[in-house]
Amino acid sequence: MSETILVNQQPNEPIIVAKKPTVMEVEPGTYYWCSCGHSSNQPFCNGAHKGTGFKPIAFEITEKKRVALCQCKYTKQAPFCDGYHNNL
Template sequence: MAIDVVEGKAVTVRFDGSRCIHSRRCVMGAPTAFRANVKGSWIDPDSVEAEAVMRVALACPSGAITVERRDGGTPEGPPAANQMQVRENGPLAIHADLEIAGQGRMYRATLCRCGMSKSKPFCDNSHVAVGFVATGEPAAREMALGIPDLTGPVLVEPQPNGPLKITGRLEVASGTGRAVNRIEKAFFCRCGHSANKPYCDGSHKRVGFRSE
């Protein structure tokens, strides 16, 4: 799917539809700039202030919307703390100084954990269609506060026909924001069958999971 690029007077907006999970934070956050259910171009960055467009981009959990500032304003950068939220019956939502192998650097992404996305490693909302069920409130681990510094690069390496290997200082949080773990390296399920979600337990081998 092609990336839409819209040049405004103060900002350039890029929209990657293959990563969009339709959280609607764009059309609700700036409805004149991101217009739902219209024919033709639906993005009009000049209808609001550049800061409003930037706020929408920062609220987009999937990173489908990014903004390049050309007005001298502050561009998007790494968050103050790297975090991954486990969404109820849905994806892993990461906000971090992030690099995904084969996909480049980014700050926001939603990663499939139902195993059915056609845009792996990204979520494409297939979890809704297949009725995926997985808690967004995993049990906290004892080491949850053992890593005080949550800055620095985070590398996501999707393993062939296997889990997501994530390396870097990162807090794992529930969908409601409760801290449940802090990691420097861990493997997260993306086949949808682990009995220890969100972590991998090797079930991908049992079910014959294929990542491509």
């Protein structure tokens, strides 16, 4: 798990967990990506978004593969990293 980086968080903006993606190999299944940055189980949701207005994003993996999951929470291809963290 990465160390959380709090960068001038504004109301209704996610917490930037890290300025790089989490790269991991995942098994087939349904996963829930944390969109708020509050989860202690990054990059996955643990329910810590309750009361924030954020919701986890469900995604399905159909075959074992390596993925890069966004941790800055500003990707336009959620849950996958699109390189937006390079702008932070």
